[in-house]
Amino acid sequence: MASKRSAIRRAARPPAGAAVPRNQDAPSPCACGKPAIYVRRHEGRAYCRSCFCESLEAKVRKTILKHRLVEKGDRIAVGLSGGKDSSSLLFLLHRFFAKRPDISLVAISVDEGIAGYRSQTLEKAKALCRQLGVEHQIVSFRQGLGKTLDHRLRDAKDSCTYCGVGRRYLLNQAAREAKASKLAVGHNLDDEAQSVLMNFFRGDLLRAGRMGTLAADAAQGGQGFVPRIKPLRFIPERELTLYAVLKGIPYSDAECHYIRGLRPLVRDFLYDLENRYPGTRYAVVESFDKLKPALRALPRQPLRACSRCGEPSSQEVCKACELWPGKRARNRTVPARRSRDSGQVKKQQRTR
Ligand SMILES: [Zn+2]
Numbered sequence: 203m204a205s206k207r208s209a210i211r212r213a214a215r216p217p218a219g220a221a222v223p224r225n226q227d228a229p230s231p232c233a234c235g236k237p238a239i240y241v242r243r244h245e246g247r248a249y250c251r252s253c254f255c256e257s258l259e260a261k262v263r264k265t266i267l268k269h270r271l272v273e274k275g276d277r278i279a280v281g282l283s284g285g286k287d288s289s290s291l292l293f294l295l296h297r298f299f300a301k302r303p304d305i306s307l308v309a310i311s312v313d314e315g316i317a318g319y320r321s322q323t324l325e326k327a328k329a330l331c332r333q334l335g336v337e338h339q340i341v342s343f344r345q346g347l348g349k350t351l352d353h354r355l356r357d358a359k360d361s362c363t364y365c366g367v368g369r370r371y372l373l374n375q376a377a378r379e380a381k382a383s384k385l386a387v388g389h390n391l392d393d394e395a396q397s398v399l400m401n402f403f404r405g406d407l408l409r410a411g412r413m414g415t416l417a418a419d420a421a422q423g424g425q426g427f428v429p430r431i432k433p434l435r436f437i438p439e440r441e442l443t444l445y446a447v448l449k450g451i452p453y454s455d456a457e458c459h460y461i462r463g464l465r466p467l468v469r470d471f472l473y474d475l476e477n478r479y480p481g482t483r484y485a486v487v488e489s490f491d492k493l494k495p496a497l498r499a500l501p502r503q504p505l506r507a508c509s510r511c512g513e514p515s516s517q518e519v520c521k522a523c524e525l526w527p528g529k530r531a532r533n534r535t536v537p538a539r540r541s542r543d544s545g546q547v548k549k550q551q552r553t554r
Pocket residue numbers: 232233234235236249250251252253254
């Protein structure tokens with residue numbers, strides 16, 4: 203019990219390096235009168251254990267309802283890494299929808315083949331699926347892309363690009379093959395704010411405009427793309443850690459040892475800003491959402507089928523085929539549908 207209490211204290215604490223806000227130390231009670239365990243600084247409100255969990259659940263439910271992320275008859279594939287975000291996501295979706303006969307869940311984990319990291323997180327993913335009774339599929343880089351990440355990176359520099367491209371590719375493929383109508387991913391508020399800033403810093407506005415946010419973004423669907431939904435998009439990372447600890451959700455906090463590049467810099471920068479100006483992350487994501495209709499209106503490459511593997515791509519050859527040349531083609535499962543904005547799919551497939 204003592205170890206769980208200290209885990210809660212650890213989870214409620216600001217990230218390493220951030221100065222502890224003064225009001226966090228003051229034992230202000232929750233509005234219900236019980237002792238508080240967490241202070242949501244941008245709201246200026248303290249929460250007890252049960253009010254915190256209820257408010258997080260209500261926020262996720264509101265995001266799902268407001269943006270119609272889950273609809274009648276949906277089969278939702280959940281990208282499950284075994285970390286706190288995706289584990290909490292599966293737990294929450296199961297909590298909300300397990301009793302609905304018309305909605306089904308399937309968890310999909312990607313095994314990149316990162317020695318000493320992925321095996322730990324996969325064990326937690328398996329344990330959670332067993333606990334909830336959710337169908338679980340595991341797809342691997344070795345099988346789907348021809349090499350493990352460890353193996354591929356012997357001759358490559360930008361690990362996160364290789365990993366991210368490969369993971370997105372396999373998740374989409376597996377979700378489509380599992381006949382899923384949506385693919386839910388555990389991106390939290392911190393991830394979203396970081397991605398927005400990174401796209402700006404790289405001058406990649408077009409990509410930012412396509413940045414998968416919510417299923418309402420119909421442009422993502424079709425062409426073999428399973429629309430991605432992000433129900434945790436407005437929940438800070440720290441709150442998800444705390445929620446997972448409080449609910450006893452099995453998750454692994456192992457960190458990938460390949461992480462480097464722009465993201466950790468942007469992450470630290472945002473922590474620092476958030477600490478001085480609570481609410482910064484929300485402001486970044488909300489500003490981006492206001493800009494999005496304008497970004498969408500800019501001309502961009504229409505989607506087509508990759509000439510090598512048949513998966514959806516904005517280029518002649520998709521990023522996964524470019525970075526993972528040893529990959530097996532599995533194009534038979536790609537529906538040869540015509541996209542809204544181009545007729546290139548059929549043409550591509552005929553000339554192959
Ligand atoms: Zn309370």
